[in-house]
Amino acid sequence: MATIRRRNTPLKDAIAHATRAIDKARELEVKYINSFKGRGLFAKVPYQKGDFIVEYRGELISSQESERRRGIYHSKCTVFMFDFCWKERMWCIDAAQEDDSLGRLVNDDHIYPNCKMKRVIAEGKPHLCLFALRDIKAGEEITYDYGGSDWPWRKQAKVQETASDTLSSEEVPQSPSPSKMQAKVQNTAADTMSSEEVPQSPSFSEMQAKTQETGADTLSSEEVPQSPSVSEMQAKTQETGANTLSSEEVPQSPSLSHMQAKTQETSADTLSSEEVPQSPSVSEVQAKTQETGADTLSSEEVPQSPSLSHMQRMWMYMRTMTVEQHVGQGHKRVWMYLTTASMGQHVSHKSVWLNVIRLKMARLH
Ligand SMILES: C[S@@+](CC[C@H](N)C(=O)[O-])C[C@H]1O[C@@H](n2cnc3c(N)ncnc32)[C@H](O)[C@@H]1O
Known part of the structure; x- marks a missing residue:
């Protein structure tokens, strides 16, 4: 497996890996966690805050193709479809294919994520890349916040906590409602790139797009256009100043619509x-x-x-x-x-x- 020496900036590191479609196979490992979470991706070496970790690699497809595939995929596959916005259009990284790529195996942590997904443009194409939000120790699981608030496994954890022999039917937690989920998008900008439109998941039907800029002195951010179908949910765009990164935001959620199709x-x-x-x-x-x-x-x-x-x-x-x-x-x-x-x-x-x-x-x- 070819390796790439870490270059000047995490962005360049990300681009180098994305264009070659390779992962940091020597620095990361896949482990089976449990039957609830399945597999996860773990650091074998320490990472510094801001480091590029892994690309969420898959097939870049249009929203129309994404829609079509959602209609035929099993829910276990649609969960790997990550919708995002780029150049005012919706796109999708379809990572349903079981291959050796590592990014598709990163699990959600909405409370203490150690990575953040960003959009990086390499050779004119968008890539979804994870960057460390903080220093990561060897042995830690790589996680990021998928966004939203109602991912089923979060509810499921609650069900598991609360379900007991004495639970009455009235206490049954409701099924997560994707329509109430929030898309949280974070932008980290860069010296060479301007932030682009915050991608919206096409199935954020009732959300409100909202852009939040946070201390990005060196970046110019653009207002996130309202999604025509967003009404109740809020998609938040946050820009964080990253001196050396020229990455762009991506939605945290690998798409809500796949949640809607998930059993x-x-x-x-x-x-x-x-x-x-x-x-x-x-x-x-x-x-x-x-x-x-x-x-x-x-x-x-x-x-x-x-x-x-x-x-x-x-x-x-x-x-x-x-x-x-x-x-x-x-x-x-x-x-x-x-x-x-x-x-x-x-x-x-x-x-x-x-x-x-x-x-x-x-x-x-
Ligand atoms: C993109 S995949 C991540 C890799 C997955 N764990 C696997 O083994 O293939 C997303 C799926 O992982 C599981 N998952 C992700 N984050 C989780 C979490 N915090 N708790 C439980 N399951 C999680 C859910 O089943 C979700 O559909």
């Missing part, structure tokens, strides 16, 4: 989550809530997820159902099924994401 399975050791296919052509769906309190339903009687065609006719806004499963000797297991449909910006594209989340909420004895 979560929470603490269901005996249940497998089911993925609901994305509906590509729902245009005038009607919100409908179905609630079924099913004291007497057996697990076999649990209605299956509606077919795609059914979904196309009906927006299942929220369906909650409890099911008791008799497990013998007077014991019963109570399951709660929570079905949500998320309609974000993609509604305008005639799409609806239906997420089926099966939460095993409690086992009552």
